Amino acid sequence: MRGGDGIAGYGEALRLEFSGPDRLTDAAAAWRDVVARAQIDDDVRLPGSGLVAFGTFAFADESNATSVLIVPELIVGRRGSKAWVTRIGDGAGIDPVMRAFGDDFRVTLRAGQTSPADYVDAVSTAVGRINDDELGKVVLARDLIGRLPAGSDVRRIAAELAIGYPDCWTFCVDGMVGASPETLVRSEKGTVSARVLAGTLPRGRDDRADAEAADSLARSPKNTAEHAFAVRSVLDTLGRHTIRLQKSQPFTLRLPNLWHLATDVEGVLHDGSTSLDLVADMHPTAAVAGTPTDAALAVIRSLEKFDRGRYAGPVGWIDAHGDGEWAIALRCAQVDEDDVVHAYAGCGIVGDSDPAAELAESRIKFRPIVEALA
Numbered sequence: 001m002r003g004g005d006g007i008a009g010y011g012e013a014l015r016l017e018f019s020g021p022d023r024l025t026d027a028a029a030a031w032r033d034v035v036a037r038a039q040i041d042d043d044v045r046l047p048g049s050g051l052v053a054f055g056t057f058a059f060a061d062e063s064n065a066t067s068v069l070i071v072p073e074l075i076v077g078r079r080g081s082k083a084w085v086t087r088i089g090d091g092a093g094i095d096p097v098m099r100a101f102g103d104d105f106r107v108t109l110r111a112g113q114t115s116p117a118d119y120v121d122a123v124s125t126a127v128g129r130i131n132d133d134e135l136g137k138v139v140l141a142r143d144l145i146g147r148l149p150a151g152s153d154v155r156r157i158a159a160e161l162a163i164g165y166p167d168c169w170t171f172c173v174d175g176m177v178g179a180s181p182e183t184l185v186r187s188e189k190g191t192v193s194a195r196v197l198a199g200t201l202p203r204g205r206d207d208r209a210d211a212e213a214a215d216s217l218a219r220s221p222k223n224t225a226e227h228a229f230a231v232r233s234v235l236d237t238l239g240r241h242t243i244r245l246q247k248s249q250p251f252t253l254r255l256p257n258l259w260h261l262a263t264d265v266e267g268v269l270h271d272g273s274t275s276l277d278l279v280a281d282m283h284p285t286a287a288v289a290g291t292p293t294d295a296a297l298a299v300i301r302s303l304e305k306f307d308r309g310r311y312a313g314p315v316g317w318i319d320a321h322g323d324g325e326w327a328i329a330l331r332c333a334q335v336d337e338d339d340v341v342h343a344y345a346g347c348g349i350v351g352d353s354d355p356a357a358e359l360a361e362s363r364i365k366f367r368p369i370v371e372a373l374a
């Protein structure tokens, strides 16, 4: 959901689970099979109408988290002035009734497997490795943990995020809930686009300080270097699937809690890839792993003490044409079946990163989810 447009599913007509290094290519193939066998009646013909699966995928090949594609029994959608209902399989009998939110709840998150001091140490080690020329950039994350009262209505968290962060992509799929400012890829009728983010500064305290923050972000060699790695990785992969690939100049993107450096990318699909094929090729970008990818993943494995689960993985939806909208699962938390909440935030580390500043940046990135739970 973004800016009031979006799709919401009721029930599960089909649930497909994936894991391991081939989880994304397996999902792309499985979705082709599902579509080939489906009989679809879609008069609306808007992005998100007709047969749709929602998905959330683990970040790492070796993760214990299950990656899923879920086809709901009923989907309610809205885009601009149009709204629609899609019924799937046995969903023919379900009515899209409004269900009141469950009880209000407040949850405080505390440090998970990485304390703030551990994080500062990990960043210092990473800076050393970068300056020893082992790699150019790595994204290091830390985790927070909490527990929701039993039976809490997770939709409350999604609603808070959608209201507070209307320019972000708010998602809630299989307990993975968040509001991401970054698309991995979006494909619609042959056009492929992406918003690449990397490089961050906190918002200023007043208008003047805020304008100065945006200006210094745009001029900062550290942030522009970090951003360039992320843009390069997206251009390299999308370049294989598109023609006329264009990128905007980097611009400063204002969110309620921070400024990001952003670049919008757009091209024309030339090889018939579905949005999940593109996701499979693009993940993980340098915005969430680093550069070169393999070296960055090795540093993440050695310095992060936890399984990222679906944090920093692709989250979104795909339709019967293969079109879809996939965000990178950032500013998010995973609510498990036992009501335990794991939240994550990370920062791109380059050779001149200051560990204390990165810790402060991670605090600001936690703000959306911490506040939605508070």
Ligand SMILES: C=C(O[C@H]1C=CC=C(C(=O)O)[C@@H]1O)C(=O)O
Residues within 6 Å of the ligand: 139, 141, 182, 197, 198, 199, 200, 260, 286, 287, 288, 330, 331, 344, 345, 346, 347, 348, 349, 365
């Ligand atoms: C890894 C995260 O953010 C990425 C996306 C935008 C800016 C980033 C940065 O400036 O470090 C990160 O690369 C996160 O929010 O957990």
